[in-house]
Amino acid sequence: MKGVAARLTKGLNFGSFALASDNSGARIVKIVGLKGSKTRRGRQQYVKIGDHVKISVRKGNPEIVGQVFDAVVIRQKKPYRRNTGERVAFQDNAVCLLKDEKGNPKGTQIKGPIAKEVADKWPFLAKIAKFIL
16 A cells, blocks of 8 residues: 655544544444554554544434444545645535455545545545545
């Protein structure tokens, strides 16, 4: 997987709520885990933009409420710095649900912008995004 060309900040903790910004049927999700990350023993892990996370659906379609899915964080409120010197922050914390390990999205469109760093790292999400910021 490609690295991110930015100085990312600690955006979200485990237990944080985020919007599901695709048309998969979920509306509000809770971040419950992080995939593919290591940390020092005893230190709390954190989630940043472009990370592969495990989420639990809290509100949305009644058939999927309470189920656990994989997702990618596509927007975060906490500002982060790009290598060009500009700082980027979004109005909400949002994720896009995945249906398999390869990065194929569960929905067919993403509502709102996604970060350029996410589009570089997850090309399948870039295809269905309305616009990339």
